[in-house]
Amino acid sequence: MPEFLTDWGLLVITFVPLAGALLMMLIPQENEEAHKQVSLLASLLALALGIWYLIDFNYSDAGSLQYVVDESWIEVINSRLIMGLDGMSLPLLMLSVFVMPLVFIYSWDHIPHPGNAKSFLILMLILETGMIGTFLAQDLILFFVFFEVVLLPMFFMIAVWGGEDRRYASLKFFLYTLFGSALMLLGFLALFFLSKDPTTGELLRTFDMRVLSDVAGAGIVRSSQLLIFGGMFLGFGVKVPLFPFHTWLPDAHTQAPTQGSVILAAVLLKLGTYGFIRIAIPMLPEAAEAWAPWIGLFAVIGIIYGALGCLAQTDMKRLIAFSSVAHMGFVMLGIATLTDFGINAAIFGMVAHGLITGMLFFIAGSVKERYHTLEIKRLGGMLLQAPKLGWILGFCVMASLGLPGLAGFWGEFPAILAAYQPANGIPEETFRGYMVIAAVGTVLAAGYLLWLLQRTAMGEAPEEFANDPEIVDVKRIEWIAWAPFLFLIVLFGVAPGLIFEITDPAVVESLDNCLQLEGGCEGVAAAAQATFGG
């Protein structure tokens, strides 16, 4: 029944979680079981639909948009309900629909203080709708709306179910992101008013992302392009988060409940990087080229700064949060090269980081549940007391530091490699410098991650926890929630082509404008194609 997928599927997959949330609003609060079941069911439905898309997707045409929905929406502001799926959004869509059911499973007996499963689960479902919608939207206003919809549930999750400092952390998270998106919206508007048809020179007046990517900023003077890109840079950069806009992240992660941290790390941060590769770069290739060295600079600063930050942390969750800053730095470095190779690496990096860091936050949540602290100094001997938990931590740490054979490697290594030869028009020497710095970053990453493993998992159990009956090994519900993560980390590590083959055509397609305009880049694209067999 592929007609269903073509006609309605994308709308259904986006709004199934929301429908679940609406249904849950009718169920009284006391009936927690029902809430858990409905939320899980709704997310499983979305996952099932996602898998159906995965099967039905036309891989030979991954570069072009498929299953396009194009309906009128808010005519007065010229915004249409346009959605579509291509090789660039498919992996991220799958990541979202894959992570959410597992989070719901984990929530089965992990509703954080102060309870109220109903509201907590409803917020997560709304969050899922926002994330899926962002990855599918093909209209700038629709994209913006979904991008913002994500903000509120996360704000409430941190503010109500968070740790000690939740008030501060939630406000900081919200205001930083809102600040970025305010300027981003201005950028969108400017694009709307300034874009011209390259052949006829007529004003386009459209928010349609397909059209805007096609014209690629034609008719907009260079200085305006640079400014518009700057607005988007702030909007997406805050979300990524790119140094120096990253300061909300450690606070938000540390204070958020486990589920919130996992979703934040696994999916939410990707909204920013996705925005770069889906909107900012294809629509304004000229400006992207001018901004690239700066993006690269911020990215490598982020890598080093994040790593050094990690070394200074005393809190396990905060350490993982800083490692996110470093990892997203690699992703941004890949994007900054503006090559097919680099952007493919970036998408892979997003998925890998989503899986690995999401998993690390799960572990942190479980550690907190058992030890009631995340202070690295007080922890230790996990391998003796809860060996399986300790081993899983070790496995994730290895994946995170980029051990070949696990998913993390394919996110970092090609990104560094891509920096060796950025796209034409971008200063090569600068990026080779960045490459060296990023390579140093990987060493530092190995340092802090192994240090974390050593301090928490190895050695004798500290006295205060030695005979603590609460410290048990991995529970069944945790196994169910975690096993798929672990499996995929290995799978993508062994067979990276699974993702690269999907993303490559779409990346080539989106960079196509850049290639035509600049008349360069083909060599790199061809090399990448050869490497990954896309």
Next chain:
Amino acid sequence: MLAQLDATPVETPEIVWAGLLPLLILSAGALLLVMLRSVVKRLPADVEPHLITAIGPITVLGMWFAAGLAGTDVPLAGLRDDMGEPAFYIGLALVMVLAGTLVRTMEIGLDAAITVGLGLSAFAATWGIWDDRWQVTGPFNAIGDQFAVDGFALLFAGVLAASVVLVALLLDGYLRRESLDGPEMYVLMLLSAAGGIVMTGANDLIVIFLGIETLSIAVYVMAAMHNRRTESQEAGLKYFVLGAFASAFLLYGIAFTYGATGSTNLVDIQIFLSSGQLVDNGLLMAAFGLLLVGFGFKIAAAPFHAWTPDVYQGAPTPVVAFMASAVKAAGFAALLRVFMLGFFSHVDDWRPAIGALAVLTLIVGSVMAIVQSDVKRMLAYSSISHAGFILVGVHAASLAGINSVAFYAVAYTFLVIGSFGVLTVVSGVGDRATSLDDLNGMAKRRPVLAFMFTVFLLAQAGVPLTAGFVAKFEVINAAVDSEFYWLAIVAMLTAVVSAFLYLRIVLSMYLGTADGDAADLGDPIPKAAGLAIGIAFAVTVGFGILPGPLSDLASDALPALIGAG
């Protein structure tokens, strides 16, 4: 000497009564209400409930007649023809019965019921004019060339009527709680709204002044109506003194305009100015300045905003809802009318002043709000920053700008009535519990109300899927379209700053734990107030998800100048 004056009849202006219907309903209704209630002070206890119930069906009939009189045909004539006469009249009767039941279940007082009925009838009349007259024949003059009936005026008249209805619903429970029962508040509100309608359609600066004074004087008294609260007295006095001061500025500005152009009629002014006969525009500049000062006071634009926080904090909360919605909307309507129609040929001269006002208002409104600890005061500053946003739309001085102002005014009216409606209900006897701490733990005590308040606040912050987002979007859209990027950037940044304020309130509701002696002991919410808040909520969310209909209305609603001919 008097006898020597010749006795030939003075030419009386041509009057289109139908066009004046909303105005007449509100003002004559107010006068009748005060007369009725002064002559018959207390109704027998066994008559009053029946009388109140009867107001429901009477209102339905009133709306039907009002719309019919205002238009050129029986309202819903199309529907009647489709349904067939018997079915239609049975339907009408059914609606009347339903309205009666609704009034009964609302447990509303007599004065409030009458006021709601009048407001709804005025609304119906506005709709009738819009649908059957204005859309058929285009804009027209109602009294000589002094009062125009155009889409813009009609839209704002509708907004004023709607705010009268909603605020009356809020006032009912409030006045009983504070034992301030009596028709005065309602009468003043109706008169004030009538003044507002005069402002929205005025084609002459003197008529605008009349409207402003009618509107303002009534509101001065309303602000001071809570006679056992010194803050309320202070608010009334402060508002009165500063308002009178502003009126003087306005009048002086009108005088200068007359000096510069030789007329107070907007049509004549526009013709004179665009003919380029004005050689030296020093006098006109002074007029612009003085008029802007006068209007600036009314709409609470910085630096003429100083009265706002004190007055909003002191005045009875439902009155604040009225001030922030109706008074502000009428002020903007008049401002836009004067500058966009009368002075449009000199747009380059007045635009920088509006821009400066907008920037200052945005910054003062959002930044000062952060340091407040009283929710009413916070919302007062937030209303200042909203005024700044609307000024950005005025500053664009384009069709898109006018549309965005109209949209913003409508959306904001419902938002702000909703917000202050919630505050009315939770602030407890004497309006005491309005500090941020008093809201602590509200989400636990009153989850539904807290949720609605959250939505209103987020809508004010401009979060998508609420009417507030579309409103802000359209304003920014207009600014970017006119290529005033710097103003758009300032507006967006201050919007982020004021988001902080709204989030603070939200956090208090959801995070704080209630103290034992919290003033709000969970008294039942008055049903009428609940209805008003519910309507505001429905509009906020409804037009957030589907802004199309409202936006179409707003883009139809353009002001027009029609000469005397």
Next chain:
Amino acid sequence: MSDYLRSYLTVGIFGLVGVALVGVFLGLGRILRPDHPNLAKNEAYESGVEPTGDMWSQANIRYYVFALLFVMFDVEAVFIFPWAARLEAYEVFGLIEMAIFIFILLLGLIYAWRKGVLKWV
């Protein structure tokens, strides 16, 4: 400067001369008059009665209400006179207008009366 504004110049000069004249005469008086102050002379003059109490004394609030009502009907007269003078010219239209005007004012009186304002207690 336009002619229009220049005509204000005359007004300005006139005003300045006026202010200057007042100053000159007061100053002249100060220079010419003998000056021998004593306690009795410095007391406020109140119809030969010795002043007692504070400068601020409260008037009864009821006076204000009456004053307000008086002003209301006093101002009414200002509007009625010109109308009466041109009664024929305004014909029936004017009559109705004035009837509405007086009715509204009357309403105020009725309201005041029912509020018990007219009773002196």
